[in-house]
Amino acid sequence: MHVPGWHEATTQLQEQGKVQMVGIIQEQHPDRARLFMQWKRMGWPILVDSYNLLDVSVVPITVTIDEHGIVRGTRLPVRAVERIEQDFVSPTFVAPSGAVAPPRSPDPARLRAAARQERTAIAWRAYADALALSSGPEQISSVISVYEEVVQSDPADARGHFRLGVAYRMRHDSALRQPGDFRSAVQHWTRALELDPNQYIWRRRIQQYGPRLDKPYPFYDWVAKARNEIQARGEKPAPLRVEPTGTELALPALQFSSADAAGAEPDPQGKILRDAGEFVLTETAVVPSTVEPGQAVRVHIEFRPNLAKKAHWNNEVDGLVMWLSPPEGWQVESRAVKVANPPQPVSQELRRVEVEVRTPAGASGRVTIPAYALYYVCEDINGICLYRRQDLAISVDVRKLGR
Amino acid sequence: MLYLQCGHNVTDRLRHWQGCAHLVGKIDLRSVMKYLAMCILLAAGMLTAALVGQESRPAGPGPVIKVGEPFPDLVLPSLEDGRPVSLAQFRGKKVILHVFASW
Numbered sequence: 132m133h134v135p136g137w138h139e140a141t142t143q144l145q146e147q148g149k150v151q152m153v154g155i156i157q158e159q160h161p162d163r164a165r166l167f168m169q170w171k172r173m174g175w176p177i178l179v180d181s182y183n184l185l186d187v188s189v190v191p192i193t194v195t196i197d198e199h200g201i202v203r204g205t206r207l208p209v210r211a212v213e214r215i216e217q218d219f220v221s222p223t224f225v226a227p228s229g230a231v232a233p234p235r236s237p238d239p240a241r242l243r244a245a246a247r248q249e250r251t252a253i254a255w256r257a258y259a260d261a262l263a264l265s266s267g268p269e270q271i272s273s274v275i276s277v278y279e280e281v282v283q284s285d286p287a288d289a290r291g292h293f294r295l296g297v298a299y300r301m302r303h304d305s306a307l308r309q310p311g312d313f314r315s316a317v318q319h320w321t322r323a324l325e326l327d328p329n330q331y332i333w334r335r336r337i338q339q340y341g342p343r344l345d346k347p348y349p350f351y352d353w354v355a356k357a358r359n360e361i362q363a364r365g366e367k368p369a370p371l372r373v374e375p376t377g378t379e380l381a382l383p384a385l386q387f388s389s390a391d392a393a394g395a396e397p398d399p400q401g402k403i404l405r406d407a408g409e410f411v412l413t414e415t416a417v418v419p420s421t422v423e424p425g426q427a428v429r430v431h432i433e434f435r436p437n438l439a440k441k442a443h444w445n446n447e448v449d450g451l452v453m454w455l456s457p458p459e460g461w462q463v464e465s466r467a468v469k470v471a472n473p474p475q476p477v478s479q480e481l482r483r484v485e486v487e488v489r490t491p492a493g494a495s496g497r498v499t500i501p502a503y504a505l506y507y508v509c510e511d512i513n514g515i516c517l518y519r520r521q522d523l524a525i526s527v528d529v530r531k532l533g534r
Numbered sequence: 535m536l537y538l539q540c541g542h543n544v545t546d547r548l549r550h551w552q553g554c555a556h557l558v559g560k561i562d563l564r565s566v567m568k569y570l571a572m573c574i575l576l577a578a579g580m581l582t583a584a585l586v587g588q589e590s591r592p593a594g595p596g597p598v599i600k601v602g603e604p605f606p607d608l609v610l611p612s613l614e615d616g617r618p619v620s621l622a623q624f625r626g627k628k629v630i631l632h633v634f635a636s637w
Contacts, residue, residue: 141630141632144630149628150627150628150629150630151624151627151628151629151630152629152630152632153621153624153629153630153631153632154631154632154633154634155610155631155632155633155634156613156633156634156635156636157633157634157635158635158636158637161613162613163636164613164635164636165613166636167636176612176613176614176619177612177613177614178610178611178612178613178619179610179611179612179613180610180633184597184608184610185597185599185606185608185610185633186597186598187599187633190633190634190635191632191633191634191635192599192632192633192634193630193631193632193633194599194605194630194631194633195628195629195630195631196605196621196624196628196629196630196631197628198625198626198627198628199625200604200605200621200622200625201602201603201604201605202599202600202601202602202603202604202605203601203602204601205599205601215630219628219630220628227604236609236618236620237609264609264610264611264618265618332635335635335637339637350637351636351637353636
Protein backbone atom coordinates (compact mmCIF):
# COMPACT_ATOMS: atom_id res chain seq x y z
CA MET A 132 0.00 0.00 0.00
CA HIS A 133 1.04 3.58 -0.63
CA VAL A 134 1.84 5.57 2.49
CA PRO A 135 2.06 9.33 1.90
CA GLY A 136 5.12 10.92 3.50
CA TRP A 137 6.87 7.63 3.97
CA HIS A 138 7.00 6.97 0.25
CA GLU A 139 8.21 10.45 -0.65
CA ALA A 140 10.89 10.46 2.05
CA THR A 141 12.28 7.07 1.15
CA THR A 142 12.21 7.82 -2.57
CA GLN A 143 14.30 10.90 -1.88
CA LEU A 144 16.83 8.85 0.10
CA GLN A 145 17.10 6.39 -2.77
CA GLU A 146 17.55 9.15 -5.35
CA GLN A 147 20.33 10.60 -3.23
CA GLY A 148 22.03 7.19 -3.27
CA LYS A 149 21.81 6.89 0.50
CA VAL A 150 19.72 3.73 0.58
CA GLN A 151 18.52 0.92 -1.65
CA MET A 152 14.76 0.37 -1.49
CA VAL A 153 13.56 -3.22 -1.91
CA GLY A 154 10.04 -4.64 -1.60
CA ILE A 155 8.69 -8.07 -0.78
CA ILE A 156 5.05 -8.55 -1.64
CA GLN A 157 2.73 -10.88 0.21
CA GLU A 158 0.05 -11.40 -2.41
CA GLN A 159 -1.54 -14.27 -4.27
CA HIS A 160 -1.44 -12.33 -7.55
CA PRO A 161 1.93 -10.56 -7.80
CA ASP A 162 1.16 -8.81 -11.08
CA ARG A 163 -1.37 -6.68 -9.22
CA ALA A 164 1.50 -5.33 -7.15
CA ARG A 165 3.31 -4.56 -10.42
CA LEU A 166 0.34 -2.44 -11.56
CA PHE A 167 0.25 -0.75 -8.16
CA MET A 168 3.96 0.04 -8.34
CA GLN A 169 3.55 1.48 -11.82
CA TRP A 170 0.62 3.60 -10.65
CA LYS A 171 2.54 4.99 -7.66
CA ARG A 172 5.84 5.26 -9.58
CA MET A 173 7.58 3.01 -7.07
CA GLY A 174 10.50 1.85 -9.18
CA TRP A 175 12.43 -0.44 -6.89
CA PRO A 176 13.19 -4.16 -7.04
CA ILE A 177 10.32 -6.30 -5.81
CA LEU A 178 10.53 -9.90 -4.66
CA VAL A 179 7.49 -12.14 -4.64
CA ASP A 180 6.48 -14.11 -1.55
CA SER A 181 2.99 -15.40 -2.30
CA TYR A 182 3.67 -18.47 -0.13
CA ASN A 183 4.61 -16.32 2.90
CA LEU A 184 8.00 -18.05 3.16
CA LEU A 185 9.32 -15.00 4.97
CA ASP A 186 6.85 -16.03 7.65
CA VAL A 187 5.74 -12.51 8.54
CA SER A 188 2.28 -12.31 10.04
CA VAL A 189 1.49 -8.66 9.31
CA VAL A 190 1.98 -6.01 6.63
CA PRO A 191 3.28 -3.42 6.15
CA ILE A 192 6.61 -3.92 7.85
CA THR A 193 9.73 -1.89 7.19
CA VAL A 194 13.05 -3.54 7.90
CA THR A 195 16.27 -1.57 7.85
CA ILE A 196 19.31 -3.66 6.93
CA ASP A 197 22.80 -2.20 7.24
CA GLU A 198 25.67 -2.39 4.77
CA HIS A 199 26.82 -5.66 6.37
CA GLY A 200 23.44 -7.42 5.98
CA ILE A 201 22.51 -6.98 9.66
CA VAL A 202 18.93 -6.04 10.61
CA ARG A 203 18.94 -2.68 12.41
CA GLY A 204 15.22 -2.07 12.83
CA THR A 205 11.80 -3.56 12.19
CA ARG A 206 9.58 -0.56 12.57
CA LEU A 207 6.24 0.33 11.13
CA PRO A 208 6.52 2.90 8.33
CA VAL A 209 5.35 6.07 10.05
CA ARG A 210 7.71 5.64 12.95
CA ALA A 211 10.47 4.65 10.56
CA VAL A 212 10.23 7.74 8.41
CA GLU A 213 10.49 10.09 11.36
CA ARG A 214 13.72 8.59 12.57
CA ILE A 215 15.23 6.84 9.61
CA GLU A 216 17.88 9.46 8.80
CA GLN A 217 19.02 9.75 12.39
CA ASP A 218 18.83 6.08 13.32
CA PHE A 219 19.84 4.37 10.13
CA VAL A 220 21.09 6.49 7.24
CA SER A 221 23.65 8.69 9.03
CA PRO A 222 25.45 6.18 11.31
CA THR A 223 28.23 3.92 10.08
CA PHE A 224 27.63 0.45 11.41
CA VAL A 225 30.43 -1.76 12.60
CA ALA A 226 30.88 -4.99 10.72
CA PRO A 227 30.02 -8.10 12.74
CA SER A 228 33.01 -10.02 14.06
CA GLY A 229 32.13 -13.24 12.26
CA ALA A 230 31.62 -13.33 8.51
CA VAL A 231 27.97 -13.25 7.42
CA ALA A 232 27.47 -16.13 5.04
CA PRO A 233 25.76 -15.11 1.83
CA PRO A 234 22.25 -16.53 1.38
CA ARG A 235 22.09 -19.49 -0.93
CA SER A 236 19.25 -20.98 -2.92
CA PRO A 237 17.98 -24.17 -1.27
CA ASP A 238 18.85 -27.39 -3.06
CA PRO A 239 15.58 -29.25 -3.82
CA ALA A 240 17.34 -32.56 -4.59
CA ARG A 241 19.14 -32.60 -1.25
CA LEU A 242 15.98 -31.58 0.62
CA ARG A 243 13.95 -34.23 -1.19
CA ALA A 244 16.39 -36.93 -0.10
CA ALA A 245 16.25 -35.63 3.46
CA ALA A 246 12.44 -35.55 3.45
CA ARG A 247 12.21 -39.10 2.18
CA GLN A 248 14.54 -40.24 4.88
CA GLU A 249 13.14 -38.25 7.80
CA ARG A 250 9.46 -38.31 6.72
CA THR A 251 8.57 -35.40 9.01
CA ALA A 252 6.35 -32.45 8.18
CA ILE A 253 9.23 -30.06 8.73
CA ALA A 254 11.49 -31.91 6.30
CA TRP A 255 8.71 -32.19 3.70
CA ARG A 256 7.97 -28.49 4.13
CA ALA A 257 11.60 -27.53 3.59
CA TYR A 258 11.55 -29.53 0.35
CA ALA A 259 8.16 -28.12 -0.72
CA ASP A 260 9.34 -24.54 -0.07
CA ALA A 261 12.48 -25.13 -2.15
CA LEU A 262 10.46 -26.68 -4.95
CA ALA A 263 7.95 -23.82 -4.88
CA LEU A 264 10.82 -21.36 -5.28
CA SER A 265 12.83 -23.20 -7.90
CA SER A 266 10.17 -24.68 -10.16
CA GLY A 267 8.24 -23.01 -12.94
CA PRO A 268 4.45 -22.71 -13.19
CA GLU A 269 4.31 -25.96 -15.18
CA GLN A 270 5.43 -27.85 -12.06
CA ILE A 271 2.72 -26.55 -9.76
CA SER A 272 1.21 -30.04 -9.42
CA SER A 273 4.51 -31.33 -8.01
CA VAL A 274 4.55 -28.46 -5.51
CA ILE A 275 1.00 -29.38 -4.47
CA SER A 276 1.88 -33.05 -4.01
CA VAL A 277 4.84 -32.23 -1.74
CA TYR A 278 2.83 -29.77 0.38
CA GLU A 279 0.20 -32.54 0.64
CA GLU A 280 2.95 -34.69 2.20
CA VAL A 281 3.50 -31.93 4.76
CA VAL A 282 -0.09 -31.85 5.98
CA GLN A 283 -0.42 -35.62 5.85
CA SER A 284 2.68 -35.98 8.01
CA ASP A 285 1.34 -33.39 10.44
CA PRO A 286 -2.30 -32.27 10.00
CA ALA A 287 -1.56 -29.43 12.46
CA ASP A 288 1.21 -27.90 10.32
CA ALA A 289 -0.37 -24.48 9.80
CA ARG A 290 2.27 -23.20 7.38
CA GLY A 291 1.90 -26.35 5.29
CA HIS A 292 -1.86 -25.80 5.02
CA PHE A 293 -1.50 -22.15 4.06
CA ARG A 294 1.15 -22.81 1.40
CA LEU A 295 -0.78 -25.77 0.01
CA GLY A 296 -3.77 -23.46 -0.36
CA VAL A 297 -1.61 -20.93 -2.23
CA ALA A 298 -0.42 -23.65 -4.62
CA TYR A 299 -3.97 -24.91 -5.24
CA ARG A 300 -5.16 -21.39 -6.02
CA MET A 301 -2.17 -20.90 -8.36
CA ARG A 302 -3.08 -24.04 -10.26
CA HIS A 303 -6.73 -22.94 -10.32
CA ASP A 304 -5.61 -19.76 -12.10
CA SER A 305 -3.44 -21.67 -14.61
CA ALA A 306 -4.09 -23.79 -17.67
CA LEU A 307 -3.34 -26.86 -15.52
CA ARG A 308 -6.38 -26.29 -13.32
CA GLN A 309 -8.13 -29.34 -11.88
CA PRO A 310 -11.73 -29.53 -10.65
CA GLY A 311 -11.88 -28.64 -6.98
CA ASP A 312 -8.62 -26.65 -6.87
CA PHE A 313 -10.18 -23.46 -5.55
CA ARG A 314 -12.27 -25.38 -3.04
CA SER A 315 -9.13 -27.15 -1.82
CA ALA A 316 -7.33 -23.81 -1.52
CA VAL A 317 -10.08 -22.41 0.68
CA GLN A 318 -10.21 -25.54 2.84
CA HIS A 319 -6.49 -25.41 3.52
CA TRP A 320 -6.46 -21.65 4.15
CA THR A 321 -9.36 -22.07 6.56
CA ARG A 322 -7.55 -24.86 8.39
CA ALA A 323 -4.35 -22.81 8.56
CA LEU A 324 -6.19 -19.90 10.14
CA GLU A 325 -7.92 -22.18 12.64
CA LEU A 326 -4.48 -23.36 13.72
CA ASP A 327 -3.01 -19.85 13.87
CA PRO A 328 -5.79 -17.25 14.11
CA ASN A 329 -3.27 -14.43 14.64
CA GLN A 330 -1.74 -14.77 11.19
CA TYR A 331 -3.04 -11.62 9.55
CA ILE A 332 -1.61 -12.37 6.08
CA TRP A 333 -3.42 -15.71 6.02
CA ARG A 334 -6.62 -14.13 7.29
CA ARG A 335 -6.48 -11.59 4.48
CA ARG A 336 -6.02 -14.33 1.87
CA ILE A 337 -9.38 -15.85 2.90
CA GLN A 338 -11.03 -12.46 3.19
CA GLN A 339 -9.91 -11.69 -0.35
CA TYR A 340 -12.39 -14.26 -1.61
CA GLY A 341 -14.72 -14.30 1.39
CA PRO A 342 -17.87 -12.60 2.59
CA ARG A 343 -18.09 -8.85 2.27
CA LEU A 344 -19.08 -8.49 5.91
CA ASP A 345 -15.67 -9.79 6.86
CA LYS A 346 -13.77 -7.19 4.88
CA PRO A 347 -12.52 -3.91 6.30
CA TYR A 348 -12.58 -2.50 2.73
CA PRO A 349 -12.61 -3.73 -0.88
CA PHE A 350 -9.24 -5.24 -1.78
CA TYR A 351 -8.75 -4.21 -5.35
CA ASP A 352 -11.11 -1.31 -5.95
CA TRP A 353 -8.03 0.77 -6.76
CA VAL A 354 -7.34 -1.18 -10.00
CA ALA A 355 -9.74 0.75 -12.24
CA LYS A 356 -8.54 4.12 -10.92
CA ALA A 357 -4.91 3.07 -11.34
CA ARG A 358 -5.47 2.06 -14.96
CA ASN A 359 -7.23 5.32 -15.77
CA GLU A 360 -4.48 7.43 -14.24
CA ILE A 361 -1.70 5.42 -15.89
CA GLN A 362 -3.39 5.75 -19.28
CA ALA A 363 -3.88 9.47 -18.71
CA ARG A 364 -0.10 9.72 -18.26
CA GLY A 365 0.30 8.16 -21.73
CA GLU A 366 1.58 4.83 -20.36
CA LYS A 367 0.26 1.35 -20.90
CA PRO A 368 -0.97 -0.22 -17.64
CA ALA A 369 0.83 -3.44 -16.64
CA PRO A 370 -1.39 -6.38 -17.60
CA LEU A 371 -3.09 -8.59 -15.01
CA ARG A 372 -3.15 -12.32 -15.60
CA VAL A 373 -6.21 -12.75 -13.38
CA GLU A 374 -8.65 -9.87 -13.15
CA PRO A 375 -10.07 -9.14 -9.69
CA THR A 376 -13.52 -10.69 -9.42
CA GLY A 377 -16.67 -9.63 -7.59
CA THR A 378 -15.56 -10.55 -4.12
CA GLU A 379 -12.23 -8.77 -4.45
CA LEU A 380 -13.99 -5.56 -5.43
CA ALA A 381 -16.93 -5.97 -3.08
CA LEU A 382 -17.96 -3.27 -0.66
CA PRO A 383 -17.64 -4.11 3.02
CA ALA A 384 -21.20 -3.19 3.91
CA LEU A 385 -23.98 -5.50 2.87
CA GLN A 386 -27.60 -5.95 3.80
CA PHE A 387 -29.14 -9.24 2.91
CA SER A 388 -32.20 -8.67 0.79
CA SER A 389 -35.44 -10.34 1.60
CA ALA A 390 -35.44 -13.86 0.26
CA ASP A 391 -38.92 -13.30 -1.15
CA ALA A 392 -38.02 -10.26 -3.27
CA ALA A 393 -36.33 -12.11 -6.13
CA GLY A 394 -39.44 -12.73 -8.25
CA ALA A 395 -40.77 -16.02 -9.49
CA GLU A 396 -38.65 -19.15 -9.55
CA PRO A 397 -37.76 -19.93 -13.18
CA ASP A 398 -38.21 -23.73 -13.11
CA PRO A 399 -40.12 -24.61 -9.90
CA GLN A 400 -41.27 -28.02 -11.12
CA GLY A 401 -37.91 -29.06 -12.55
CA LYS A 402 -39.20 -29.54 -16.08
CA ILE A 403 -36.11 -28.28 -17.91
CA LEU A 404 -33.88 -31.13 -19.11
CA ARG A 405 -30.72 -31.59 -17.08
CA ASP A 406 -27.10 -31.08 -18.08
CA ALA A 407 -25.08 -33.23 -15.71
CA GLY A 408 -21.85 -31.55 -16.75
CA GLU A 409 -21.96 -32.80 -20.30
CA PHE A 410 -22.07 -29.34 -21.87
CA VAL A 411 -21.08 -27.04 -19.05
CA LEU A 412 -18.57 -27.90 -16.32
CA THR A 413 -19.18 -26.33 -12.95
CA GLU A 414 -17.10 -25.80 -9.86
CA THR A 415 -18.30 -24.57 -6.50
CA ALA A 416 -16.29 -23.20 -3.58
CA VAL A 417 -17.56 -21.83 -0.29
CA VAL A 418 -15.41 -19.24 1.52
CA PRO A 419 -14.53 -19.85 4.28
CA SER A 420 -14.97 -23.60 4.12
CA THR A 421 -16.13 -23.75 7.76
CA VAL A 422 -18.27 -21.06 9.33
CA GLU A 423 -19.65 -20.35 12.77
CA PRO A 424 -23.45 -20.21 13.28
CA GLY A 425 -24.83 -16.77 12.40
CA GLN A 426 -21.88 -15.89 10.15
CA ALA A 427 -21.86 -15.43 6.37
CA VAL A 428 -20.08 -17.31 3.61
CA ARG A 429 -19.41 -16.33 0.04
CA VAL A 430 -20.27 -18.94 -2.56
CA HIS A 431 -18.29 -18.97 -5.82
CA ILE A 432 -19.63 -20.95 -8.77
CA GLU A 433 -17.79 -21.16 -12.06
CA PHE A 434 -19.35 -22.31 -15.33
CA ARG A 435 -17.16 -23.38 -18.26
CA PRO A 436 -18.37 -24.69 -21.61
CA ASN A 437 -17.04 -28.23 -22.07
CA LEU A 438 -14.39 -27.86 -24.77
CA ALA A 439 -14.29 -31.64 -25.27
CA LYS A 440 -17.85 -31.28 -26.59
CA LYS A 441 -16.94 -28.11 -28.49
CA ALA A 442 -19.61 -26.40 -26.38
CA HIS A 443 -20.13 -22.65 -26.30
CA TRP A 444 -22.59 -20.15 -24.92
CA ASN A 445 -25.43 -19.05 -27.15
CA ASN A 446 -25.60 -15.29 -26.57
CA GLU A 447 -28.53 -14.49 -28.83
CA VAL A 448 -30.92 -15.45 -26.06
CA ASP A 449 -31.04 -14.77 -22.30
CA GLY A 450 -27.90 -15.07 -20.21
CA LEU A 451 -27.23 -17.61 -17.50
CA VAL A 452 -29.54 -17.54 -14.46
CA MET A 453 -28.83 -19.20 -11.16
CA TRP A 454 -31.51 -19.84 -8.55
CA LEU A 455 -30.94 -20.68 -4.88
CA SER A 456 -33.46 -22.23 -2.48
CA PRO A 457 -32.04 -21.58 1.01
CA PRO A 458 -33.38 -23.69 3.88
CA GLU A 459 -35.69 -22.15 6.48
CA GLY A 460 -33.92 -19.44 8.47
CA TRP A 461 -31.03 -19.04 6.00
CA GLN A 462 -30.57 -15.71 4.25
CA VAL A 463 -29.19 -15.18 0.78
CA GLU A 464 -28.02 -11.99 -0.82
CA SER A 465 -30.23 -12.79 -3.78
CA ARG A 466 -32.12 -15.94 -4.75
CA ALA A 467 -31.78 -15.24 -8.46
CA VAL A 468 -28.39 -14.29 -9.92
CA LYS A 469 -27.98 -13.44 -13.60
CA VAL A 470 -24.89 -13.31 -15.80
CA ALA A 471 -25.19 -11.01 -18.80
CA ASN A 472 -24.10 -12.20 -22.24
CA PRO A 473 -21.14 -10.58 -23.98
CA PRO A 474 -21.94 -8.74 -27.24
CA GLN A 475 -20.70 -11.44 -29.65
CA PRO A 476 -23.29 -14.09 -30.69
CA VAL A 477 -21.29 -17.03 -29.31
CA SER A 478 -18.49 -17.29 -26.75
CA GLN A 479 -16.69 -19.82 -24.57
CA GLU A 480 -15.66 -17.72 -21.62
CA LEU A 481 -15.69 -18.72 -17.98
CA ARG A 482 -18.79 -17.36 -16.24
CA ARG A 483 -18.66 -16.63 -12.55
CA VAL A 484 -21.44 -16.27 -10.05
CA GLU A 485 -20.78 -15.12 -6.51
CA VAL A 486 -23.45 -14.90 -3.87
CA GLU A 487 -23.39 -14.50 -0.11
CA VAL A 488 -25.31 -16.67 2.31
CA ARG A 489 -25.82 -16.03 6.02
CA THR A 490 -26.27 -19.02 8.28
CA PRO A 491 -28.90 -18.90 11.06
CA ALA A 492 -27.75 -18.72 14.67
CA GLY A 493 -29.04 -22.23 15.34
CA ALA A 494 -27.42 -23.92 12.34
CA SER A 495 -24.95 -26.75 12.77
CA GLY A 496 -23.36 -29.49 10.72
CA ARG A 497 -23.10 -29.76 6.97
CA VAL A 498 -26.08 -28.12 5.30
CA THR A 499 -26.85 -28.28 1.61
CA ILE A 500 -28.43 -25.36 -0.19
CA PRO A 501 -30.20 -26.58 -3.32
CA ALA A 502 -29.51 -24.44 -6.37
CA TYR A 503 -29.62 -24.71 -10.12
CA ALA A 504 -28.50 -22.82 -13.19
CA LEU A 505 -30.33 -22.36 -16.48
CA TYR A 506 -28.46 -21.52 -19.66
CA TYR A 507 -28.41 -21.66 -23.42
CA VAL A 508 -25.56 -23.71 -24.77
CA CYS A 509 -24.60 -25.07 -28.19
CA GLU A 510 -22.28 -27.90 -29.15
CA ASP A 511 -20.47 -28.09 -32.44
CA ILE A 512 -20.12 -31.88 -32.77
CA ASN A 513 -23.77 -32.46 -33.70
CA GLY A 514 -24.41 -28.78 -34.26
CA ILE A 515 -27.27 -28.41 -31.79
CA CYS A 516 -28.24 -25.68 -29.37
CA LEU A 517 -30.00 -26.46 -26.11
CA TYR A 518 -31.63 -24.86 -23.09
CA ARG A 519 -30.45 -26.79 -20.08
CA ARG A 520 -30.65 -26.85 -16.32
CA GLN A 521 -27.78 -27.96 -14.09
CA ASP A 522 -28.54 -28.83 -10.48
CA LEU A 523 -26.00 -27.71 -7.92
CA ALA A 524 -25.60 -28.60 -4.28
CA ILE A 525 -23.89 -25.91 -2.24
CA SER A 526 -22.58 -27.50 0.90
CA VAL A 527 -21.88 -25.26 3.91
CA ASP A 528 -20.10 -26.65 6.98
CA VAL A 529 -21.37 -24.84 10.10
CA ARG A 530 -19.70 -25.43 13.41
CA LYS A 531 -18.42 -23.54 16.41
CA LEU A 532 -14.67 -23.11 16.08
CA GLY A 533 -14.12 -22.89 19.81
CA ARG A 534 -11.94 -19.77 19.84
CA MET B 535 -1.72 4.23 12.57
CA LEU B 536 -5.34 4.03 11.54
CA TYR B 537 -4.33 4.93 8.04
CA LEU B 538 -1.72 2.23 7.83
CA GLN B 539 -3.45 -0.69 9.37
CA CYS B 540 -6.76 -0.12 7.72
CA GLY B 541 -4.97 0.18 4.43
CA HIS B 542 -6.79 3.26 3.26
CA ASN B 543 -7.64 6.56 4.76
CA VAL B 544 -10.58 6.14 7.10
CA THR B 545 -12.23 9.36 6.07
CA ASP B 546 -11.96 8.29 2.42
CA ARG B 547 -13.66 5.06 3.35
CA LEU B 548 -16.47 6.82 5.14
CA ARG B 549 -16.93 9.07 2.15
CA HIS B 550 -16.98 5.98 -0.01
CA TRP B 551 -19.70 4.49 2.16
CA GLN B 552 -21.74 7.65 1.93
CA GLY B 553 -21.35 7.57 -1.83
CA CYS B 554 -22.78 4.07 -1.78
CA ALA B 555 -25.60 4.93 0.56
CA HIS B 556 -28.14 4.37 -2.18
CA LEU B 557 -26.88 0.79 -2.42
CA VAL B 558 -26.71 -0.08 1.21
CA GLY B 559 -29.52 2.02 2.59
CA LYS B 560 -29.21 4.63 5.25
CA ILE B 561 -25.73 4.85 6.76
CA ASP B 562 -25.79 2.91 9.96
CA LEU B 563 -23.83 4.87 12.56
CA ARG B 564 -23.31 1.72 14.61
CA SER B 565 -21.66 -0.08 11.71
CA VAL B 566 -19.40 2.93 11.09
CA MET B 567 -18.38 2.93 14.74
CA LYS B 568 -17.87 -0.82 14.56
CA TYR B 569 -15.58 -0.31 11.57
CA LEU B 570 -13.57 2.35 13.36
CA ALA B 571 -13.34 0.16 16.46
CA MET B 572 -12.17 -2.72 14.29
CA CYS B 573 -9.47 -0.51 12.76
CA ILE B 574 -8.26 0.55 16.18
CA LEU B 575 -8.19 -3.04 17.38
CA LEU B 576 -6.37 -4.10 14.24
CA ALA B 577 -3.85 -1.30 14.63
CA ALA B 578 -3.26 -2.16 18.27
CA GLY B 579 -3.05 -5.86 17.51
CA MET B 580 -0.62 -5.44 14.69
CA LEU B 581 1.54 -2.96 16.56
CA THR B 582 1.78 -5.54 19.33
CA ALA B 583 2.50 -8.26 16.80
CA ALA B 584 5.22 -6.16 15.19
CA LEU B 585 6.79 -5.42 18.52
CA VAL B 586 6.75 -8.98 19.79
CA GLY B 587 8.00 -10.24 16.44
CA GLN B 588 7.96 -13.97 16.00
CA GLU B 589 7.48 -14.92 19.64
CA SER B 590 3.81 -15.74 19.35
CA ARG B 591 4.25 -17.82 16.21
CA PRO B 592 3.73 -21.57 16.13
CA ALA B 593 6.68 -23.84 16.73
CA GLY B 594 8.85 -24.97 13.85
CA PRO B 595 11.67 -23.57 11.83
CA GLY B 596 11.07 -20.38 9.92
CA PRO B 597 12.97 -17.24 9.09
CA VAL B 598 13.24 -14.82 11.97
CA ILE B 599 13.77 -11.12 11.42
CA LYS B 600 15.60 -9.97 14.52
CA VAL B 601 17.43 -6.73 15.23
CA GLY B 602 21.18 -7.29 15.45
CA GLU B 603 21.04 -10.53 13.44
CA PRO B 604 21.63 -11.09 9.73
CA PHE B 605 18.54 -10.86 7.56
CA PRO B 606 17.22 -14.43 6.94
CA ASP B 607 18.75 -16.53 4.19
CA LEU B 608 15.89 -16.28 1.79
CA VAL B 609 16.03 -16.28 -1.99
CA LEU B 610 12.79 -15.16 -3.65
CA PRO B 611 11.73 -14.69 -7.28
CA SER B 612 11.89 -11.22 -8.76
CA LEU B 613 8.54 -9.69 -9.76
CA GLU B 614 10.14 -8.39 -12.93
CA ASP B 615 11.32 -11.65 -14.48
CA GLY B 616 11.06 -14.43 -11.91
CA ARG B 617 14.83 -14.70 -11.42
CA PRO B 618 15.91 -15.72 -7.91
CA VAL B 619 17.11 -12.74 -5.89
CA SER B 620 18.51 -12.52 -2.39
CA LEU B 621 19.03 -9.39 -0.36
CA ALA B 622 22.72 -10.32 -0.16
CA GLN B 623 23.25 -8.83 -3.59
CA PHE B 624 22.70 -5.42 -2.00
CA ARG B 625 25.44 -6.01 0.57
CA GLY B 626 27.53 -2.85 0.90
CA LYS B 627 24.43 -0.66 0.69
CA LYS B 628 21.94 0.30 3.32
CA VAL B 629 18.66 -1.36 2.47
CA ILE B 630 15.15 -0.30 3.42
CA LEU B 631 13.02 -3.35 2.92
CA HIS B 632 9.28 -2.83 2.67
CA VAL B 633 7.16 -5.94 3.17
CA PHE B 634 3.71 -5.09 1.87
CA ALA B 635 0.66 -5.91 -0.24
CA SER B 636 -1.18 -3.70 -2.70
CA TRP B 637 -4.48 -4.30 -0.92
